Amino acid sequence: MTLADEAISWYDANARDLAWRQPETTPWGVLVSEVMLQQTPVVRVEPAWRSWMTRWPTPADLAAEPQSEAVRMWGRLGYPRRAMRLHACAQAIVERHGGVVPDDLDQLLALPGVGTYTARAVATFAYGQRHPVVDTNVRRVVCRAVEGKPDAGPATTAADLVAMAELLPAEPARAARASIAFMELGAIVCTARAPKCGVCPFHDVCAWRQTGLPLPEGPSRKPQRYAGTDRQVRGLLLEVLRHATGPVPRQRLDLVWTDQVQRARALAGLVEDGLVEAYGADDFVLAGDAPPVERQIL
DNA sequence: GAGCCGTGGAA
DNA sequence: TTTCCAAGGCT
Numbered sequence: 001m002t003l004a005d006e007a008i009s010w011y012d013a014n015a016r017d018l019a020w021r022q023p024e025t026t027p028w029g030v031l032v033s034e035v036m037l038q039q040t041p042v043v044r045v046e047p048a049w050r051s052w053m054t055r056w057p058t059p060a061d062l063a064a065e066p067q068s069e070a071v072r073m074w075g076r077l078g079y080p081r082r083a084m085r086l087h088a089c090a091q092a093i094v095e096r097h098g099g100v101v102p103d104d105l106d107q108l109l110a111l112p113g114v115g116t117y118t119a120r121a122v123a124t125f126a127y128g129q130r131h132p133v134v135d136t137n138v139r140r141v142v143c144r145a146v147e148g149k150p151d152a153g154p155a156t157t158a159a160d161l162v163a164m165a166e167l168l169p170a171e172p173a174r175a176a177r178a179s180i181a182f183m184e185l186g187a188i189v190c191t192a193r194a195p196k197c198g199v200c201p202f203h204d205v206c207a208w209r210q211t212g213l214p215l216p217e218g219p220s221r222k223p224q225r226y227a228g229t230d231r232q233v234r235g236l237l238l239e240v241l242r243h244a245t246g247p248v249p250r251q252r253l254d255l256v257w258t259d260q261v262q263r264a265r266a267l268a269g270l271v272e273d274g275l276v277e278a279y280g281a282d283d284f285v286l287a288g289d290a291p292p293v294e295r296q297i298l
Numbered sequence: 299g300a301g302c303c304g305t306g307g308a309a
Numbered sequence: 310t311t312t313c314c315a316a317g318g319c320t
Contacts, residue, residue: 037316078304115318135316235304
């Protein structure tokens with residue numbers, strides 16, 4: 001039994017029954033799930049994914065609506081630029097690919113919000129192609145089981161893809177299964193903290209385990225604080241604009257944060273990113289939300 | 299390549 | 310309370 005075989009057997013018996021894993025899920029559904037799962041836990045993604053797919057079952061459905069609706073529907077999943085890019089992605093799919101999610105890796109990579117991981121995930125999980133799919137879970141599992149190190153370094157690069165490629169079965173369908181199995185293993189067994197080695201299918205062959213589960217040496221990555229940062233302020237500003245039905249006066253936005261300098265910087269950043277638009281002299285809206293100016297003046 | 303980009307739940 | 314972490318992407 002290879003590592004991949006072990007992982008697949010374990011996955012067959014232990015995989016979570018997630019909504020986007022149903023056989024009827026479309027490539028668009030897979031793509032939406034992958035974007036939503038970027039840095040957001042499964043438990044929060046599931047209801048959002050269902051709502052999203054019900055409202056916009058195809059890329060064309062989403063592309064036909066303003067970006068602001070995508071950002072609203074995104075709700076509090078976090079990193080709302082993903083909603084903006086997913087909307088742009090839907091438009092690109094309509095314009096470049098006739099509304100069909102492409103199955104070519106390079107064409108996927110060219111889509112907004114689709115990077116190395118997501119492109120490979122869609123090509124593999126939606127189209128059954130044979131590609132190494134390396135996310136943070138796979139990196140951690142391979143790093144521990146194969147290399148015997150407690151945690152993978154910060155950089156995910158070509159080396160990670162090569163390492164995983166060497167573990168993949170030859171047959172595409174099985175290779176895809178191996179990738180999802182490694183991911184699942186990292187998500188629910190070989191977790192970042194308190195790994196459940198007792199139920200791990202790699203228990204007897206894990207290099208990390210055989211060397212005594214050494215702890216990570218030195219300080220891990222820098223703690224990325226949140227409180228008091230521009231990100232928090234952006235979040236507060238966007239939360240107001242998401243719930244607005246019309247242009248929001250600057251004075252209303254002034255209430256969310258006392259530091260005027262930081263507040264202005266955060267708002268300017270949102271505008272520059274394309275999430276927010278100035279409306280008239282002193283109002284703001286979610287980008288794409290602007291009512292016709294004529295109607296406003298009349 | 300380091301830093302930035304949201305949010306919430308668990309330890 | 311604070312810290313850490315969650316299927317990354319982009320500059």
